[in-house]
Amino acid sequence: MQDKKEPKKYKNSFLNWIEYRLPIISYLEKEYGDYPMPKNANYFWSFGALLTICLVVMIISGIFLAMYYTPHVDMAFESTERIMRDVSFGWLIRYIHSNGASFFFIVVYIHMIRSLYYGSFKYPRELNWLLGVFIYFIMMATAFLGYTLPWGQMSYWAATVITNLFSAIPFVGEGIKTWLLGDYTVGNATLNRFFALHYVLPFVIFGVVGLHVAAVHVHGSNNPAGIEVKEPEDTVKFYPYMLVKDTLAFCVFGIIISAVIFFGPNLMAEVDNYIPADPMVTPAHIVPNWYLAPFYAILRAVPDKLGGIVLMFAAIAVLFIIPWLDNSKIKSCSFRPLYKWLMILFFVNFFILGYVGMKPATGIYLLLARLGVIYYFGFLLVITPFMHRFEKNIILPNSIHEIYKKKK
Numbered sequence: 001m002q003d004k005k006e007p008k009k010y011k012n013s014f015l016n017w018i019e020y021r022l023p024i025i026s027y028l029e030k031e032y033g034d035y036p037m038p039k040n041a042n043y044f045w046s047f048g049a050l051l052t053i054c055l056v057v058m059i060i061s062g063i064f065l066a067m068y069y070t071p072h073v074d075m076a077f078e079s080t081e082r083i084m085r086d087v088s089f090g091w092l093i094r095y096i097h098s099n100g101a102s103f104f105f106i107v108v109y110i111h112m113i114r115s116l117y118y119g120s121f122k123y124p125r126e127l128n129w130l131l132g133v134f135i136y137f138i139m140m141a142t143a144f145l146g147y148t149l150p151w152g153q154m155s156y157w158a159a160t161v162i163t164n165l166f167s168a169i170p171f172v173g174e175g176i177k178t179w180l181l182g183d184y185t186v187g188n189a190t191l192n193r194f195f196a197l198h199y200v201l202p203f204v205i206f207g208v209v210g211l212h213v214a215a216v217h218v219h220g221s222n223n224p225a226g227i228e229v230k231e232p233e234d235t236v237k238f239y240p241y242m243l244v245k246d247t248l249a250f251c252v253f254g255i256i257i258s259a260v261i262f263f264g265p266n267l268m269a270e271v272d273n274y275i276p277a278d279p280m281v282t283p284a285h286i287v288p289n290w291y292l293a294p295f296y297a298i299l300r301a302v303p304d305k306l307g308g309i310v311l312m313f314a315a316i317a318v319l320f321i322i323p324w325l326d327n328s329k330i331k332s333c334s335f336r337p338l339y340k341w342l343m344i345l346f347f348v349n350f351f352i353l354g355y356v357g358m359k360p361a362t363g364i365y366l367l368l369a370r371l372g373v374i375y376y377f378g379f380l381l382v383i384t385p386f387m388h389r390f391e392k393n394i395i396l397p398n399s400i401h402e403i404y405k406k407k408k
């Protein structure tokens with residue numbers, strides 16, 4: 001029987017019915033309507049929303065591809081070609097998925113650069129950063145697994161090279177490699193488990209993103225000044241202000257990604273992957289996806305195989321401890337005149353590592369990779385912890401609101 005005292009918060013009786021049983025509408029209102037956004041937040045604060053959209057698009061397009069893809073070594077390449085040629089709009093779905101992966105990484109790198117530059121990883125947002133690095137790690141694993149699925153030359157050889165690395169681990173290496181492959185060499189068992197994992201990991205990412213965004217809302221968003229919100233005047237409501245910004249960012253992003261999908265869908269693809277996998281023919285250069293290439297460069301910068309693996313995993317692991325490496329009380333690099341440039345150099349260095357990771361590991365490329373590795377670790381482990389001792393900072397404004405008063 002209906003309880004006559006059910007509160008009537010909304011005009012719509014259906015919403016009232018839901019709200020009384022599951023207060024999800026008031027939750028959404030609080031977290032995405034009235035949520036206080038620092039009013040100096042710039043367009044870099046739209047990249048989290050863009051990432052969420054990318055993730056959803058990747059999952060949906062992936063599910064459609066999986067309906068037509070066959071994870072068998074004799075059929076994977078052909079089934080991918082069939083998607084491109086015979087399935088209605090299959091080419092579009094595949095290009096959305098393959099270019100979507102590249103754009104997902106472009107957006108995630110900008111999101112990470114923003115977080116590093118404005119000190120969003122610092123107290124009290126350390127857990128937020130940790131969850132982010134965890135997402136990044138699963139994203140890389142998912143992308144690597146996806147790269148193997150079309151069973152082209154690069155798919156096969158990238159899987160061979162990467163899984164071979166594990167055999168360098170003393171005593172247990174061979175065992176781990178066989179366990180990963182499900183066989184002694186890359187084959188059908190490997191393709192099957194890679195497909196299963198590639199299907200499931202995006203849902204793990206989705207779950208972790210939920211925690212990541214919930215963590216952002218606990219202490220509120222950081223901002224370009226890196227000073228905490230003190231008074232209501234420092235903020236604007238998420239709706240409509242941030243929503244309008246996010247919508248514009250989404251439109252621009254949509255135009256750029258559409259231009260690539262329709263006019264240059266193979267710009268970021270590896271041509272060799274249009275050749276069916278052949279275990280008897282090794283390609284001249286085995287290249288990973290561009291977004292994994294910085295870590296591949298680090299791996300090859302060391303002459304010793306085991307040393308390379310250790311350094312590559314250390315390069316990822318060190319990201320987890322960044323919140324405890326940076327001891328400066330100033331969050332935003334906008335107020336750290338010297339560190340700011342060293343930070344920008346760190347970003348440039350990362351992309352140079354990416355470039356050399358896609359070139360043969362010889363001559364100038366090898367030299368650049370080695371210098372890049374030194375700066376990568378030097379910046380994070382030496383410059384970041386000690387810089388604040390030598391740096392004269394620019395004086396911080398008292399509040400976000402004060403920045404606007406000064407501008408007037």
Ligand code: HEM
Binds near residue numbers: 049
């Ligand atoms: C699927 C991937 C990801 C999604 C969907 C996602 C989503 C979001 C969203 C919606 C926000 C709030 C809006 C914003 O500040 O832009 C956010 C904030 C944040 N994210 Fe992510 N994120 C992802 C990956 C990452 C990664 C890889 C890192 C770092 C390694 C990271 C670090 C952060 C930090 C530190 C904040 C707080 C920013 C602030 O308050 O200034 N995120 N993320």
